[in-house]
Every structure is written in structure tokens, then in C-alpha cells.
Amino acid sequence: MSVCTSVLQTELQLTADEMRCIEFLEKKQPHLLQAYIENLARARRTILHRITASLLREDVFGLFSTSYDLRVIGSTFAMNLPKLTEHWEAMIRQLQNTNLQEGILYKIYSLNERECLIIPVSKEYSFRRFEIVGDILLTGNQLKKISHSTELLHLLKQKDSSKEVSKWGPLIEELENGSANLALAYAYFEExxxxxxxxxxxxVDTLDYIQQKQNTDPSFSAMLFFEQLCVEGHHLHPGSKTKMGMLPEDVFNYAAEFEGTPSLKLVALHRDLCDYRFFDHQEPNDFFFEHFPEFKNEIREFFATKEQKLEDFVLLPVHPWQWKNIIPDVYREELKDGTLILIEKVNIPAFATTSFRTVIPKDKDICVKTAVHSQMTSTVRSISPQSANNGAEFTKLIRKVMDREKQLAQTFIPICEIGGCSFRSDDTLKNRNLSVIYRENMEQVIHNDEIAIAGTALYAQSPINRKPILIEIIERYAKTLNIKSRKESAVSFIKEYAQVALPGFLTLLFKYGIGLEGHLQNTVPVFKNGRPVKILFRDWGGVRIHRPRLQKQGLDIQFYPGSITITDDLQEVQNKVFYTVFQNQLSEIIQQISKYWNIEESLLWKPVRLQCDKVFEQSAFNQELLEHIHEDKEALYQKKIDHKALTKMRLNPEQKRYFYVSVPNPLVSV
Structure with a gap:
């Protein structure tokens, strides 16, 4: 540790992850060191506010339901206490010396007989999404500002009667790691x-920059630019920047927010240990050489020196982090007995995308999704044999469906998985960590006058003017249609967006029983002069299918053994669509607009509701679908709707299931 780092550790109370980031920057990227230090407090605050909002939304330990509300009216505190006790009087006396603001709702949560949390909420948005602003305070022996998410979690641990370290320890470590990585992302974005x-x-804006950049550099990819504009990651998950087990250098070299360029490595797995499925029953090595012909001679020569037959093996691309950190240990036996061979000289240049494990090989028309045994958000990003082998099967199904729905297929376009391979074993660690999925490159369906923007970039800051990208798009939309009013342009934009997105998600659900995982990372809206013209949807891993509905359409599908994709539980399929499309995708778009231009959310949810009604009504003439439409309308228009409880799930990892909380549904009130 350098003297400089030691001083910083004392002054800033650095976590171990922050220390590692600083040491990495000192050695490898010293020009970013000052920016990193300056962004530490911001990164800590972002993760702190995110976990606090999540705990409130999910009402963990009654943080929402048992807290009291305090507002400042002039010089008076107004609070909904049932009785003013000594405990509350002491808290109020402490708060009188603080700069509490009018217009802010302070949630007051009692931790014990002497301590309270003071959480400043500027606004509550749809689905009980809270915007936390300013400092979270702790009253007690002395008034203290909470500056890190881990401080908050240590305080809340006392409310957990089980006191299980296994619950809280990992989450604390994950948020420390995420805060350190987020500061690094902020520093890089500034540069x-x-x-x-x-x-x-x-x-003048990012869209203008894209146009100028394309004019000066024909190789520039707008699609890739927006894939990599993911500084803050998942907009709801407190562990959005968590990458457990990775060194700062790994994160910097391989993550999209640092414009990472991971060069894929290559292994050869003996066919007796490999499962694979491809869309057109193609042989996996033929597929590989079709897309990577430049390696054919080199690989054949390599096998000649090994006195092995290439035909006995399947070639599998591997993420460079996985190659270095996981393959040598997990597959030690196979490497020793020769059933797994490392082809060390092959390096496949690639670009990182929003999804860390999915990369775009340079100058290729496919994407490659690889297994990465690191926890990111709540999940270790390995790939199950079911996901690897089901992609091509689902592609066959979705193409049959889209062939039937020709009008829908013009604007609602699947980015298909062409094939996949996995390690055949009953050992979960082995069968999940040497998998690959090949997917179409969506550049193929984007016209020259269109821009595809990964959904996760919509809420990202513009590098030009710091506005959310979504706001820049709507401003371009208003200019195209000559709309002067912000409110009118926002409502009109949402109406057109819903017209493009909702027919696809809802029709596949009520007609075919297909529940797409339509969250922002899987959804790529395409714009032309600011107007939404297409929705691209990708990643079949989280799809759920209601078999009875599918079979009513004369369709069926056979998945890899142990798959959970197909189900008779209609609610599971409905929840998949309603959570990801409405609570993740549309809710974030509407909140961004409402927050930036101070437009009432209800004005923006109304065209969404009207479009849902329209989609249902247009198919209501079909007697066979009436029951399905009624079931889905009843579920979608409940006063309270299930919201996926991301933090509760993280605190109960042994449960291996989704947790939900009930939240108000904005589609009902409009």
C-alpha cells in the first residue's frame, strides 16, 4: 500500500473494494485516480439510496408500513404520531437543529427505544417506487449521517430476529463491491x-453526436455505443454494479461501461461430454467455422500436433475471465485426461455489451453469450444446460408464431438464439460453467436511418449534456412532429411507444401463452427521428410458456430435461410479462419523463391503459381467445399487483424462488 493510499484510507474510510480500485488505478490508470476519489461519495450515495428505496418498496421489517411521516411546514414539524412519547420528543429535538426542507416527506422509522432512521423522500412514483434525496439520518445519542449502504444494513440487522450472518454478510459485501465499481464507472464516464x-x-445532443460520428467513421456502431452506455446498470437493483470475485482490472477490461474489449478464448470439449442444439440441426463445428473461418487452418494444425481428431471434439468460445479463473479449477480432471483441451493461441476480438457475459465478436453477424461464474446483481452468471440448449428450440417456436402474426412481425422483432452448447454432467458446477449461446446480431434488422437503443441506455445520462437519453429522444420526437408543448410531446411519445411495444407482449401472452421477459436489458427500442418504430426483443433464458394456451394454437415444444420454461401455472407466466414490461420497462420510461419535466404520471399511464384495452378489444371477436383475454385483463387490472422483491430474494437465497410484494397498480387509477 502506498503512502497516498494509506492516507486516503484513513480520510475516506475506504472499504477493501475501494482500496483495490485505488491501487489498480495508481498502477494502471493513474489519470482516473482523482476522478475516482471525487466520485466515491456519489457512488456510495447512489447505492445507499437504491437499497433504501428497495427496502421501503418491499416493506422489509416494516420499513414502509410501520414508519411515520414527517413534513416541514414553515418552522413547524407535522407528524402523524399516535402519541408523543419521550422517545419521539428526543428525536424531534435533535431534528430541530438540522436543515430539513419543505416539500420533502421524511419517513421516520424506529430502530429501537433510542434510535430512529430519517429517510428523505422527494416523491413516490408508480408501483411504490421512491425517490430518495439528500442525507439519510440516524438519531440517538448523537445525530449521524448515514453515508454507506453497509451502515444502513448493519443498523437494520438488529430487527432480524434470526440474526443469521448468512443473510446479511453476503449482501453487505455485494453492496460494498458495487459501490466501488460504480465510482470507477462514474470516473470513466467523466473522461x-x-x-x-x-x-x-x-x-447539441447524443443523437447529433451519433450522426456526426457515423459521418466521420463508417465503422462506428450506434447500437454498440448505446449497449455500452450503462454506467449505473439495473435501475432498480441495489446490486446493479456488483461483480463478486472480480478484480478491478477485470471489471475495467471486460465491462461495457468501460468500453471493454474481451477477447474470447477457445476450448475443445470431447463430444461425449457435450450437449448441443442448433436451429437448423447444424453441426456445431461447422457453425463455428462458418462464422470464424479465419481460425480453421490454425485449429486443424493444432489438432494434428496433438494427434487428436477435431471431429471428436466440439469447439466452445469461453470468456477470458472464465478461462483464467474458473476453467483450470472446475475442469481440472478433464484437462488432465484430455477430454477438454485449451486452444491457447486462438483469441477472438470482441466488444462488451450491457450484459457482461454477452459479447459481440468484431466484424461478425452473431453475438456470443458465455458463462461467467461471478455474481452480478443477485445471480451468478453461469449458463444452465437448459438455457444453452433451449434457445434454438424456442427460436423455432417464435419464428412459427411470428410467421402467423405477419403484421405484428413488422414492428415486434425477435433477435433469435441460433444454437448453444453445454457440458454434460450431473455436477451443477460443471454443467453450468462451460456453456455458450449464439445469438443473431441485431444490426441486421436496423435500417440506416434508424437507431437501436438498448433499453438500459434510455435512463443513462447523455455524455453531451447530461440529460437522460430518453429526454433527448423525446425532444427529437417533438421537433420531428413540430410539437411545442413538453407535456403534449411526452404523452404523444408514450402513446406511440405503447402502440409499438404492447401488441407484441400482450398478444404473445393471451394468444400463445408466451411470457417474454421484457425488461429493459432484453428490450431494444428502435427510433427514427425520435419516433419509436420497432421493438427488438432478445434473451430466451427467462421466458415462461403456458402449455395449455400454446397447445390450443396447435403448437408445442420440447425442452431440455429439467427446464422450468414450460408451465401450467398461468400466474407465473402473467407475472413474467406484467412485472418486466409494465413495472420494469414502462414504469422506468414514465418515471424518467415525469421526474425530468414534472409531468403527472397518470397522464402518461393513461395512453398505456388505452393501448392495452385496444389490443384486448381487437382480438375479442375470437371466441377461442375470450377466456384468455378475460384472465389477463383481470390479472393486469388488479388494484394491487405483484412486484418482484429483489432485496427480499437476496436476503433469502436458500429459498430458490421469486418473492413478490403487493403494490398499487397505476393502470387502474387511470
């Missing part, structure tokens, strides 16, 4: 923004 603004001084 990236400066470079763009120096090189393109006359740009």
Missing part, C-alpha cells in the same frame, strides 16, 4: 464525456 465534447464541440 469519456470530456473526450467526446472536445472532439465534437458543436453537437
Amino acid at each position: 469519456k464525456s470530456k473526450k467526446i465534447n472536445v472532439s465534437f464541440k458543436n453537437t
Whole structure:
């Protein structure tokens, strides 16, 4: 540890993860060190606010239901206490010396007889989404500002009667790791923004920059630019930047927010140990050489020196982090007996995407999804044999469906998984960590006058003017249609977006029983002059299918043994769509608009509700679908709707199931 780092550790009370980031920057990226230090407090606050909002939304330990509300009215505190006790009087006396603001709702949560949490909420949005602003305070022996998510979790642990370290320890470590990585992302984004603004001084927004960049550099990919504009990650998950087990150097080299360029490695797995399925029953090595012909001679020569037959093996791309950190240990026996061979000289240049484990090989028309045994958000990002082998089967099904729905297929477009391979074993560690999925590159369906923007980039800051990308798009939309009013342009935009997105998600559900996982990472809206013209949907791993509905359409599908994709539980399929499409995708889009322009959310949810009604009504003439439509309308329009409880799930990892909480449904009130 350098003297500089030691001083910083004392002054800033650095966590171990923050220390590792600083040591990495000192050695490898010293020009980013100062920016990292300056962004530490911001990153800590972002993760703290995110976990607090999640705990409130999910009402963990009654944080929402048992807290009291305090508002400042002039010089008076107004609070909904049933009785003013000594405990509350002491708290109020402490708060009188603070700068509490009018217009903010302070949630007051009693931790014990002497301590309270003071949580400042500027607004509650749809689905009980809270915007936390300013400092979270702790009253007690002295008034203290909570500056890190781990401080909050240590305080809340005392409310857990089980006191199980196994619950809280991992979550605390994950949020510490995420905070450190987020500060690194903030620092890199600042440098990236400066470079763009120096090189393109006359740009007014990101869309203008994209156009100018394409004019000067024909190889520039707008699609990739937006894939990599994911500084803060998942907009709801407190562990959005968590990458457990990875060194800062790994994160910096391989993650999209750092414009990572992971070069895929290659292994050969003996056919006796490999399961694979491809869309057109193609042989896996033929598929590989079709897309990577430049390696054919080199690989054949390699096998000649090994006195092995290539035909006895299947070639599998591997993420470089997995190659270095997981393969040598997990597959030690196979490497020793020769059933797994490392082809060390092959390196496949690639670009990182929003999904860490999915990369785009340079100058290729496919994407490659690889297994990465690191926990990101709540999940270790390995790939199950079911996901690897089911992709091509689902592609066959979705193409049959879209062939029937020709009008829908013009604007609602699947980015299909062409094939996949996995390690055949009953050992979960082995069968999940040497898997690969090949997917179409969506550049193939984007026209020259269109821009595909990964859903996760919609709420990202513009490197040009710091506005959310979504706001820039709507401003371009308003200019295209000559709409002067912000409110009118926002409502009109949401109406058009819903017209493009909802017919696909809802029709596949009520007609075919297909529940797509339509959250923002899997959804890529395509715009033309600011107008939404297509929705691209991808990643079949989280799809759920209601077999009875599918079979009513004369369709069926056979998945890999042990798959949970197909189900007779209609609610599971409905929840998949309603949570990801409405509570994740549309809710974030509407909240961004409401927050930025101070537009009532109800004005924006109304066109969404009207479009849902329209989609249902257009198919109501079909007697065979009436029952399905009624079931889905009844579920979608409940006063309270299930919301996936991400933090509760993380605190109960042994349960291996989804947790939900009931939240108000904005589609009912409009």
C-alpha cells in the first residue's frame, strides 16, 4: 500500500473494494485516480439510496408500513404520531437543529427505544417506487449521517430476529463491491464525456453526436455505443454494479461501461461430454467455422500436433475471465485426461455489451453469450444446460408464431438464439460453467436511418449534456412532429411507444401463452427521428410458456430435461410479462419523463391503459381467445399487483424462488 493510499484510507474510510480500485488505478490508470476519489461519495450515495428505496418498496421489517411521516411546514414539524412519547420528543429535538426542507416527506422509522432512521423522500412514483434525496439520518445519542449502504444494513440487522450472518454478510459485501465499481464507472464516464465534447464541440445532443460520428467513421456502431452506455446498470437493483470475485482490472477490461474489449478464448470439449442444439440441426463445428473461418487452418494444425481428431471434439468460445479463473479449477480432471483441451493461441476480438457475459465478436453477424461464474446483481452468471440448449428450440417456436402474426412481425422483432452448447454432467458446477449461446446480431434488422437503443441506455445520462437519453429522444420526437408543448410531446411519445411495444407482449401472452421477459436489458427500442418504430426483443433464458394456451394454437415444444420454461401455472407466466414490461420497462420510461419535466404520471399511464384495452378489444371477436383475454385483463387490472422483491430474494437465497410484494397498480387509477 502506498503512502497516498494509506492516507486516503484513513480520510475516506475506504472499504477493501475501494482500496483495490485505488491501487489498480495508481498502477494502471493513474489519470482516473482523482476522478475516482471525487466520485466515491456519489457512488456510495447512489447505492445507499437504491437499497433504501428497495427496502421501503418491499416493506422489509416494516420499513414502509410501520414508519411515520414527517413534513416541514414553515418552522413547524407535522407528524402523524399516535402519541408523543419521550422517545419521539428526543428525536424531534435533535431534528430541530438540522436543515430539513419543505416539500420533502421524511419517513421516520424506529430502530429501537433510542434510535430512529430519517429517510428523505422527494416523491413516490408508480408501483411504490421512491425517490430518495439528500442525507439519510440516524438519531440517538448523537445525530449521524448515514453515508454507506453497509451502515444502513448493519443498523437494520438488529430487527432480524434470526440474526443469521448468512443473510446479511453476503449482501453487505455485494453492496460494498458495487459501490466501488460504480465510482470507477462514474470516473470513466467523466473522461469519456470530456473526450467526446472536445472532439465534437458543436453537437447539441447524443443523437447529433451519433450522426456526426457515423459521418466521420463508417465503422462506428450506434447500437454498440448505446449497449455500452450503462454506467449505473439495473435501475432498480441495489446490486446493479456488483461483480463478486472480480478484480478491478477485470471489471475495467471486460465491462461495457468501460468500453471493454474481451477477447474470447477457445476450448475443445470431447463430444461425449457435450450437449448441443442448433436451429437448423447444424453441426456445431461447422457453425463455428462458418462464422470464424479465419481460425480453421490454425485449429486443424493444432489438432494434428496433438494427434487428436477435431471431429471428436466440439469447439466452445469461453470468456477470458472464465478461462483464467474458473476453467483450470472446475475442469481440472478433464484437462488432465484430455477430454477438454485449451486452444491457447486462438483469441477472438470482441466488444462488451450491457450484459457482461454477452459479447459481440468484431466484424461478425452473431453475438456470443458465455458463462461467467461471478455474481452480478443477485445471480451468478453461469449458463444452465437448459438455457444453452433451449434457445434454438424456442427460436423455432417464435419464428412459427411470428410467421402467423405477419403484421405484428413488422414492428415486434425477435433477435433469435441460433444454437448453444453445454457440458454434460450431473455436477451443477460443471454443467453450468462451460456453456455458450449464439445469438443473431441485431444490426441486421436496423435500417440506416434508424437507431437501436438498448433499453438500459434510455435512463443513462447523455455524455453531451447530461440529460437522460430518453429526454433527448423525446425532444427529437417533438421537433420531428413540430410539437411545442413538453407535456403534449411526452404523452404523444408514450402513446406511440405503447402502440409499438404492447401488441407484441400482450398478444404473445393471451394468444400463445408466451411470457417474454421484457425488461429493459432484453428490450431494444428502435427510433427514427425520435419516433419509436420497432421493438427488438432478445434473451430466451427467462421466458415462461403456458402449455395449455400454446397447445390450443396447435403448437408445442420440447425442452431440455429439467427446464422450468414450460408451465401450467398461468400466474407465473402473467407475472413474467406484467412485472418486466409494465413495472420494469414502462414504469422506468414514465418515471424518467415525469421526474425530468414534472409531468403527472397518470397522464402518461393513461395512453398505456388505452393501448392495452385496444389490443384486448381487437382480438375479442375470437371466441377461442375470450377466456384468455378475460384472465389477463383481470390479472393486469388488479388494484394491487405483484412486484418482484429483489432485496427480499437476496436476503433469502436458500429459498430458490421469486418473492413478490403487493403494490398499487397505476393502470387502474387511470
